[in-house]
Amino acid sequence: MALYSEKVMDHFRHPRNVGVIENADGIGEVGNAKCGDIMKIYLKIENDTVADVKFETFGCGSAIASSSMATEMIKGKPLSEALQLSNRAVAEALDGLPAHKLHCSVLAEEAIKAAVQDYYEKNGIAYDHEQFPDCASCGHCCE
């Protein structure tokens, strides 16, 4: 379908890093069922680096493709770099998303941040709260 770029379709058809990490070091889940998309990111952290990452997504084609691309972009990267991943970078790596689908790439960014924050919380690691979106107030898209 011409709605999406070839890159999006490739990641949608052959999503990378789908699945679950048992005993993950950090888990982030964003979105909600009512809006029609939920993204969940599992992280394995070793030496402040993303040793492994998996995702599960309930959502449309671009939500699945955005999750897949985002996991590829942070795998093997230092946490500091993973935290720098922006929704814009995800969308660009996918050769663009239709305007009404850009929020899928936002979810990918937020899911990764939520997973890293979870890792920090679980391990009592001090971190700068400013770096993380306030999910309680981010306003679900359809409510």
Added chain:
Amino acid sequence: MTVYADNAATTRMSRTAIEAMLPYMDGICGNPSSLHSEGQRAAEALQGAREKIAACLGCSPREITFTSGGSEADNQAILTAAEIGRRKSKRHILSTAFEHHAVLHTLEKLERQGFEVELLPVHENGMISARDVEAAIREDTCLVTVMYANNEIGSILPVSEIGEVCQKAGVLFHTDAVQAAGHLAIDVRAQHIDMLSLSAHKFHGPKGIGALYVRQGIPLTTLIEGGAQERGKRAGTENVPAIVGMAAALEEACRNLERNAARMTALRDKLIAGLSRIPHSALNGDPVNRLPGNVNFCFEGIEGESLLLLLDEKGIYASSGSACTSGSLDPSHVLLAIGRPHEIAHGSLRLSLCESNTDEEVDYLLREIPEVVTYLRNMSPLWRDKVSGKREFLLK
């Protein structure tokens, strides 16, 4: 294998329609308004088409107005009734919550002009009863507009009974029969229908052409001003080939209506039975009072757009009422109207068949769809939560 199962969106043109049109694209070029013989040949074709369509609906040819399609016909019918109502200071309009947007948006426009629009709630099976309508009609009701059959979930409304109720109450009754024409028997007189909209491309005719039946004596409001075409009620040079194609397609559909319906119903029920075996899924709409080609399911834990894209990969062309495919943030208003929660409505799939779909195609659908549903569920965190008991299943 490719399976076109989106016939409620549009149909492939029939050979009959194409062949009827060809002489008016490749030969006769006249304008029906022209006095010369070439023009008069086109005028005759127009008259012939009008007669054929009238015969299919059980009305007189002069009660048929050609429009650009179902949407225009809906707009014109509703605005006509509103204009009549305005003159009599009747400003209450009754409709249903699951009409097509061509109806709903026209009603919203009238609401802004001071009309009071009341949308009757739809029962869980996608039905409303004549009694619901009867109870809601008021002294100042100027129009009841209820669709003949729903485009998404296929439920067939009790149009004859509603027509009778309206006639008794002296209220104009319009029905959007876009999904019904050519698929269900229509007799506007026997069914007490005052106005009816239809669209050619839903019954193997060309796109961009439709018709509005308006009972004689109802003064039609003109939407498009200009020349004297359609007795001055719809200006613009008539699309002669499309009109001829529409008439040929409708005539053929009506001639074969029972045979086609029997064939499609058998395929439909096989599909419904097969898809019902997918756990935590549900049929949308009434199982019995249902368009012969309509199948509409919700699958819990997945989202419709990704389902459509994966089916497309397998050569299966279908549609969904998910927000992502509706172009808005909300899923289908039809699924919400029958009480499906947002989450469930996002996971809907509509398959709409026509008489040329085959048993082999249905077998293919029944092989591929459950696989795709399982694949998507396996990557859905929502599904995982339901399986693990963290969240409740909403569908059995």
